Amino acid sequence: MAQSQTLQQPIAARDALQIVGTVKRLSGINVDPNNSGFLRLRVNRRLKELGLTDTDAYIARLNGIHGASEAQFLVESLATHTTDFFRERAHFDFLKTTGLPNLMQLGAGKEWPLVIWSAACSIGSELWTAGIVLHQFCLSTPDRPRWSLLGTDVSRRVLARAANAVFTLEELSGLSEDLRRAYILRSKPESQISAGGTLFRVTPDLRGKARFKWANLVDLEVGFSERADVAFMRNVLIYFKQKEKDAAIQNVLRRIRPGGYLITGHAEAISNLPEDLTQVAPSVYRKACNAK
Numbered sequence: 001m002a003q004s005q006t007l008q009q010p011i012a013a014r015d016a017l018q019i020v021g022t023v024k025r026l027s028g029i030n031v032d033p034n035n036s037g038f039l040r041l042r043v044n045r046r047l048k049e050l051g052l053t054d055t056d057a058y059i060a061r062l063n064g065i066h067g068a069s070e071a072q073f074l075v076e077s078l079a080t081h082t083t084d085f086f087r088e089r090a091h092f093d094f095l096k097t098t099g100l101p102n103l104m105q106l107g108a109g110k111e112w113p114l115v116i117w118s119a120a121c122s123i124g125s126e127l128w129t130a131g132i133v134l135h136q137f138c139l140s141t142p143d144r145p146r147w148s149l150l151g152t153d154v155s156r157r158v159l160a161r162a163a164n165a166v167f168t169l170e171e172l173s174g175l176s177e178d179l180r181r182a183y184i185l186r187s188k189p190e191s192q193i194s195a196g197g198t199l200f201r202v203t204p205d206l207r208g209k210a211r212f213k214w215a216n217l218v219d220l221e222v223g224f225s226e227r228a229d230v231a232f233m234r235n236v237l238i239y240f241k242q243k244e245k246d247a248a249i250q251n252v253l254r255r256i257r258p259g260g261y262l263i264t265g266h267a268e269a270i271s272n273l274p275e276d277l278t279q280v281a282p283s284v285y286r287k288a289c290n291a292k
Contacts, residue, residue: 043058075154124165227256249262261287
């Protein structure tokens, strides 16, 4: 009981500043140090996992020999991973009716494999939704285009879960019954990730189309050579200040092929629009066909 009471103590202002500063330095994510409720909830969860009783001990760990690895756990603890299948459905409707046909006309799927990139893929709902839309589109195309999926995230933990492609019934709520029958299987017991309740897994054919890589969008490594025709960067820019937003957008934009699309969240308008990017629909932007 004493440990539980200690863990509920408010986080000192100096500790809050160091914690959010570490997250900002590593990931570009901005967390308000004055959001004491959020910080206390997430940090206390990590303290319990480590068996620590107060934030002083945790700060000492961050500054100690295990600091580098612990800092990554901290980033994952404070990053929010909320996503659903077919979230902001208008984006997927745009791809089906306009975006994918335009890309096919440029040669995507024929001259090169068409790639959809979920740049902050979280647990994978967005990526697998894009895969379903792309697979159904290709089934209606006589040429049977070549395509693949790419998922990246700053959290290795959620990235592993995205690759595993296992979901609860509640997490599949955005899928129609027809799509569930076509693309979702009941998970085998050994791959279940929670006690109680039935779990479900994306079909092997769809999983075989996807690759996953760790990536920090604000500081995307030079060696990150992936190229995409569509990049989803939704519900991630809200965590960045303007300097980090601009860096993330430019980093992702450089990896989009000419004529490709950048899709942001509906509440994440790009204020400093690069000259080779044009808005073509709400929170949908197209890279110029003659851009590098």
